[in-house]
Amino acid sequence: DAKTxxxxxMDCAEGRAANLPCNHSxxxxxxYVYWYRQIHSQGPQxxxxxxxxxxxxxxxxxxxxxxxxxxxxxxxxATLRDTAVYYCIVMDTNAGKSTFGDGTxxxxxx
Amino acid sequence: SQTIHQWPATxxxxxxxxxxxxxxxxxxxxPNLYWYRQAAGRGLQLLFYSVGIGQISSEVPQNLSASRPQxxxxxxxxxxxLLSDSGFYLCAWSPGTVNTEAFFGQGTRLTVV
Numbered sequence: 001d002a003k004t005x006x007x008x009x010m011d012c013a014e015g016r017a018a019n020l021p022c023n024h025s026x027x028x029x030x031x032y033v034y035w036y037r038q039i040h041s042q043g044p045q046x047x048x049x050x051x052x053x054x055x056x057x058x059x060x061x062x063x064x065x066x067x068x069x070x071x072x073x074x075x076x077x078a079t080l081r082d083t084a085v086y087y088c089i090v091m092d093t094n095a096g097k098s099t100f101g102d103g104t105x106x107x108x109x110x
Numbered sequence: 111s112q113t114i115h116q117w118p119a120t121x122x123x124x125x126x127x128x129x130x131x132x133x134x135x136x137x138x139x140x141p142n143l144y145w146y147r148q149a150a151g152r153g154l155q156l157l158f159y160s161v162g163i164g165q166i167s168s169e170v171p172q173n174l175s176a177s178r179p180q181x182x183x184x185x186x187x188x189x190x191x192l193l194s195d196s197g198f199y200l201c202a203w204s205p206g207t208v209n210t211e212a213f214f215g216q217g218t219r220l221t222v223v
Binding site for chain 2: 034041042043044045046049087097098099100101102103
């Protein structure tokens with residue numbers, strides 16, 4: 001599985017959009033980009049995933065660059081409950097078989 | 111709907127004692143199952159995964175072992191715990207198909223003293 005690089009921490013004002021970047025320059029053609037988040041002392045929660053097209057669901061949007069070497073997770077209107085560690089990982093067919101890096105700690109401030 | 115159960119939530123064990131953590135999945139059949147460990151403030155490290163009963167793959171050498179005695183049951187064990195085995199252990203499952211996400215349990219916080 002390809003490795004990913006994320007900033008260790010980010011702040012965001014409540015109600016504003018949170019844009020979390022991720023670099024995955026060694027991603028291969030059959031690998032998907034997945035985003036999870038982990039609130040303190042809980043299991044990670046799935047957010048969204050995509051292959052090459054941009055994706056949107058009720059939680060977030062995922063923007064993947066045309067060369068697929070990076071992506072951005074967008075939380076359109078961040079709330080205090082979005083404070084968590086956000087993990088970007090890439091995986092191929094085995095959806096859970098990956099190592100999560102240290103992620104980005106997002107702090108949403110009032 | 112599918113659910114994953116992992117217990118206990120917290121565990122304090124002395125060095126040299128055995129360990130058994132259990133994880134069960136409901137509402138699905140033939141899931142892929144995973145054990146992860148997370149050190150404080152760090153990401154998740156995959157320890158074991160299983161694609162079927164009795165089929166276990168180990169990702170890193172360690173003092174732990176895993177077993178899958180039933181389709182939806184995954185057990186993490188150790189014969190003798192080390193201090194370095196302390197951490198947050200997470201069980202997860204995913205459907206055995208492409209383009210699906212993994213679902214995590216709530217974790218077990220193990221402290222070896």
